[in-house]
Amino acid sequence: MRANRLEQTVIHIIFFLFACICLIPFAVLISASLTSESAIIQNGYSIWPSVFSAESYRFLLKEPMMILNAYGISIFVTVLGTAVSLIMMTLLAYPISRKDLPFRNVIAFIIFFTMLFNGGLVPTYLMYTNVFEIKNTLTAYLVPGLLVSAFFVILIRTFFTMNIPSEVIESAKIDGAGEFRIFYGIVLPLSKPVLGAVGIFQIINYWNDWFNGLIYITDNKLHSIQVMLNTILLNSQYLMTNVQAADNMVEAGDIPSHGLKMAIAVIGVIPILITYPFFQKYFAKGLTVGAVKG
Amino acid sequence: MKAMANGSTLKRAMKFKMLYIMLIPGIAYLLINNYVPMLGMIIAFKDINFAKGILGSDWVGFKNFEYLFKTADAYIITRNTILYNLVFIVVNLVVAVALAILLNEMKNRFFSRFYQSVVLLPYLISSVIIGYLVFSLLSAETGLMNKTILPWLGIDPVMWYSEPGFWPYILTFVKIWSTAGYLCIIYFAAVVGIDQEYYEAATLDGANKFQQILKITIPLITPVIVIMTLMQIGRIFYSDFGLFYQVTLDSGVLLPTTNVIDTYVYRSLLRNGDIGMSSAAGLYQSVVGFIIILASNYAVKKINPDNSLF
Structure with missing residues (x-):
């Protein structure tokens, strides 16, 4: 029994340390957003605010337009992108889950092959900018790369084949229901778990995406929250000019730039923390692994 | 009928x-x-002239590739991409499997749940935010390292973002930080799924904990390990762009140890507007990446068809 207690203690210590490593950077980020600017300049960032101050957040409340616009764009793109992408992926997954559909293997291969091979950044970029001219439009956040993922399509298809017996579909057909009626009235209501899981993944993917913004967006007014955070971090002048563009009464010296950066980052993470419990719920069901094969 | x-x-x-x-x-x-x-991808074989259009531009054969492979960059980005990925795959595997097995041994249900939540969190954060987290630790003037930790240890401040030598370690640490927890949960699900009867039988036969892990747990989660590793090996020619671009703050001084194929293609296309070079590097990545996916899947299929991806 003694050996067992020792064993449990060691396991707890290992996980406690690992959890600390996971959480300390977040603590530093939050603490930095709540520390007074002068204290940051003097003592640097720390795990606990050396001099507590909400000045960064007060400043954001005073100049809300600066991040409201970016936040609005992120929310719009995330909601619309997730909705459209779920519809398109479900419409793809259902027909190829039907064993009686002629050419289903050819279609499934067309989808699957996109997981193995891709044309790369250069042709994609040239096509989207020259043919579709999506540079500096919201379409650039929604469409390239993110809308349909073969991985999720196959995940949804596997769910359909495993959970919707073909007898159910057969009997609905005998009752005279059309294909779309069957899909809408029988298949969709049965697939809430998988649509929930994929939906959560897509919400996170759209919210976190900054690559499309990096390559297709050059207009500051169209920055999503991630692109704005990215620009602030890489360009130390950006925050100053952006604040002064919103309100030219602000003196550069009055901007608590060290803390402000971190406050914006904290606000950018909040939606992820909100979706986190849902993510965990679906993730724990193991919907992501092995489910794709088959 | x-x-x-x-x-x-x-x-x-x-x-x-x-x-x-x-x-x-x-x-x-x-x-x-x-x-x-x-x-x-045919543009890699062309000298793109926008006045003539993409289809109308002149064919130049393998010229773009000749230029690319004459530069020292071609070797550096290939080496960096593959070495980083190999290190990530191996360290992640060891850390994640070890944590998963330990987590399964934990008797306290509440703490087990709590740790499962905590270790998954870094996986969901965008690489921009990871860039902020790393910056709060490594910033030269205000970072936790230079202002608090190094002075404690009596070490002089380090200009982290201009010292290429540290970055292989930093990037490996950040990658493990952000993905080991996620992999741990996947392996944990596999460990939990193992039938308890195996362990009961082994205990009757007098096998100790360590022997049980080695002879029961690990062999039984091998299919999951193989599939997860295969998926990562298949992408060994691709990098996590955010990690190498964002976390390094796009620092040019660090390029010898942080430039990978993805960042190279991005920079030569959008910074230098060099379509020839970037499309050649992109095609090189797509084709070699494709061959690696097919080869690794074929290898696994030979060993055990049930574990292959397709």
Whole structure:
């Protein structure tokens, strides 16, 4: 029994340390957003605010337009992108889950092959900018790369084949229901778990995406929250000019730039923390692994 | 019934008209987003002149590739991409499997749940935010390292973002930080799924904990390990762009140890506007990456068909 207690203690210590490593950077980020600017300049960032101050957040409340616009764009793109992408992926997954559909293997291969091979950044970029001219439009956040993922399509298809017996579909057909009626009235209501899981993944993917913004967006007014955070971090002048563009009464010296950066980052993470419990719920069901094969 | 059996496939297909219509938006998207760029890879063999258009530009054969492979960059980005990925795969595997097995041994249900939540969190954060977290630790003037930790230890401040030598360690640490927890949960699910009878039988036979882990747990989660590792090896020629671009703050001084194929393609296309060079590097990545995926899948299929991806 003694050996067992020792064993449990060691396991707890290992996980406690690992959890600390996971959480300390977040603590530093939050603490930095709540520390007074002068204290940051003097003592640097720390795990606990050396001099507590909400000045960064007060400043954001005073100049809300600066991040409201970016936040609005992120929310719009995330909601619309997730909705459209779920519809398109479900419409793809259902027909190829039907064993009686002629050419289903050819279609499934067309989808699957996109997981193995891709044309790369250069042709994609040239096509989207020259043919579709999506540079500096919201379409650039929604469409390239993110809308349909073969991985999720196959995940949804596997769910359909495993959970919707073909007898159910057969009997609905005998009752005279059309294909779309069957899909809408029988298949969709049965697939809430998988649509929930994929939906959560897509919400996170759209919210976190900054690559499309990096390559297709050059207009500051169209920055999503991630692109704005990215620009602030890489360009130390950006925050100053952006604040002064919103309100030219602000003196550069009055901007608590060290803390402000971190406050914006904290606000950018909040939606992820909100979706986190849902993510965990679906993730724990193991919907992501092995489910794709088959 | 007889008539239907004799009907051609095409006639049969007509009965599924609605299902085909449902496929249209998704297939159209994949054709545009994925298949047109595949055809567009021909630009790597052209000298792109926008006045003549992409199709009208002159063919130059393998010139772009000759230029690319004459530079020292070609070797550096290939080496960095592969070495980083190899290190990430191995360290992640060891850390994640070890944590998963330990987590399964934890008797306290509450703490087990709590740790499962905590270790998954870094995986969901965008690489921009990871860039902020790393910056708060490594910033030269205000970072936790230079202002608090190094002075404690009596070490002089380090200009982290201009010292290439540290970055292989920093990037490995950050990668493990952000993905080991996620992999741990996947392996944990596999460990939990193992039938308890195996352990009961082993205990009766006098096997200790360590022997049980080595002879029961690890062999039984091997299929999951192989699939997860295979998926990562298949992408060994691709990098996590955010990690190498964002976390390094796009610092030019660090390039010898942080430049990978993805960042190279991005910089030569959008910074230097060098379509020839970037499309050649991109095609090199796509083709070699494709061969590696097929080869690794083939290898696994030879060993155990059940573990292969396709």
